[in-house]
Amino acid sequence: MQMTKSNKEFLIKYKSVIGLVVFSLIIAIFNDRFLTIGNILNVLRQTSINSVIAAGMTFIILTGGIDLSVGSTLALTGAIMASLLSSGVPLIIAVLLTILLGAFIGFLNGVVIAKGKVQPFIATLAMMTIIRGATLIFTNGRPISTGDFPAADQFYWLGSGKVFGIPAPIYVTVLIFALAYYLLKHTSLGRYVYALGGNEEATKLSGINVDLIKYKVYAISGALAAVAGLIVTARLSSAQPQAGSGYELDAIAAVVLGGTSLAGGKGGVIGTIIGALIIGILNNALNLMDVTSYYQLLAKGVVILIAVLIDRDFD
């Protein structure tokens, strides 16, 4: 069959959406519980944590960097949030402080990478270990409950509440992606992020403060890891010291599945939503089919590999 040029372009542009739809339809054929509203909302809620982290990761990867510290940041910020609430700090202040802490951890990553000229992989690997250690020290290795103050009840709603039947984390996710989209598409920060990922030297010589861009994107990533930490902690009404382990890899997988190039400069946040959904749906489908978690990991890895290989062929 001869494809016209515009058809082909359409296919390439929306390949990940098409992939997602085809993938969902196949699952729906094999499992009639999959396409129920309850299950779809469930998938979206479960996906929200990875999506929020992956939104921040998209910024980083677009600049040609990587952030391995997000999982640890999620754990530490969650623990701080829980202990703030249990000591009676008002909800809004606790939330702001926690997000600020996340942003600060990210900012430190940015400083080490920009000023210290350390490879992002190494800098954030070290930060990942440091923050995990800090979390274990802070929590003494034990979960921290959010406590009995009224603020803790309000906070619980962030993880499990619903508006018009839709879970609260989904609203948070949508809001964050709208913001991320706006930043990347319509502001100079977004423009600089693509420029930096495309050609750092040329960006510098264009009179742009490249270091500042790095501080900002790593701070965004840290702040969003903190938001994910809030959702996780709210849902359980407690913070786990080992929370978020390995989440950085799921986030990177979502970004890459969404078509963003690890070399930087190409891709975007819409693709990341699709990528996160593909991972979420896959997990859900395997659960529905009663596949044990060991096999789930195996399947997830294979799907990511296949998707990336197909993606490469399109280019």
Add this chain to the structure above:
Amino acid sequence: MEEVIFRMENIRKEFPGVVALDDVNLNVYDSKIMALLGENGAGKSTLMKVMTGVYKRTQGHMYYKGKAVDYKHPKESQEDGIAIIHQELNLINELSIAENIFLGREFKNVFGKIKWAKMYEESRILLDQLGMTEDPKTLVGQLTIGKQQLVEIAKALSLDAKLIVLDEPTDALTDTETESLFTVMKNLRAQGKSMVYISHRLKEIFEICDDVTILRDGKFIAEEKVENIDEDRMIELMVGRKLEEQFPKVNHKSGNIVFEAKNLNNKYLENVSFNVKAGEILGISGLMGAGRTELAKSIYGSYKINQGEISLDGEKRVINSPKDAIKNKIAYVSEDRKKDGLILDLSVKKNIHISALDTIRRKFGYLDVKKEATEAKSYIESMSIKTPSIHQKTKNLSGGNQQKVAIAKALITNPKLLILDEPTRGVDVGAKKEIYELINKYKKKGMSIIMISSEIPEILGMSDRILVMHEGKVSGELSIEEATQEKIMALAVGIKGDAND
């Protein structure tokens, strides 16, 4: 009668939607050097890729040593003794010369152990042939580009190549390196090798080639003996029109001093002082490594200045970064537009505006894309940048048009001082003239312009005043009236001019 060793007849190559080559002929003669000449996009590289089997031709015939050939893979042409040396060298910097020459074809004993002694010995013989004294154990990364090219040639010789294609080999070479490359080429010719030589530099063709084939827009234009053709005729055949004047010199009275540098010192510079007036083009000449680009980048805040002063309009300015420079109305167009100038994956529009987003920023950081598009379009029009749309990725533009985008990107910041570093490097003849006209247009508007160039005719043709550099110092300043090619060269190599100078 000369014997044709490789003949290409009526070659046609189509890509989806484009005819890249149409009815092209090429003859490579035994023990001769054939120049392949044409503007960027004329189809030179495509033709070579068809020859060596990288591309499959749509129509036409190829004969090697009188036999019809049909290479489906570069490996097949390589086995037949055809080697191609690309502009971007295929060497591994971390490996030695010998390892590079025999990469994938190492001499091994039955246990798979590499016979190093034999590899070094064979490499030695090849290097001697090329007049290279380097130890075969030297890492390729430690060699100059010129020597690296010779290693590529050694590799070709080790494959027993009979026909060697050199794709713009001198673009990155210094004059002495170019000379030694030519010596090697002449020796190879004397040994019975045939060559195809692709270059932009017409002078080189007269120096080294026997015949010339000219392509234009994918079509065969002419094959001539070099001795029967002159430079003007070559240009005419290449661009399809007469270039009355290569350098459209504009006489314009310079104004007051706009920019002044006093005793600049840093890692690269030693007591550099000069000034530029309004509506003046200051040409900076010098050999490679004289510190011209370093001077530009130091003024532009990219390299730190340890000592000295920069002033604009009589006021002292401190410039610590390119950002400061742009704020102070200094703009710089790099000599390497792909590496330092453009973000190739971004669109033409986004590249033009990258240094001037402040001017289109609205509430909540929202970028006024409509205004951006209008401005980009006006630059594309006034500079006649050939692009299907403002949204085209810059990497899809030809060299000349990319260069214009790089200049537009500098102009949009509204500079008082514009520094152009090799503004016509890798740009074809037609686009060159357009760029010269553009530079003159802004000169007439009163902009101060510094033009760094390695091509002395360009310096002589465009500048109002000439500064010559040698080893990080200003070795002399010449008014355009007194300047000659010889005087510039003397200063560039560090020979003092007049004693009273």
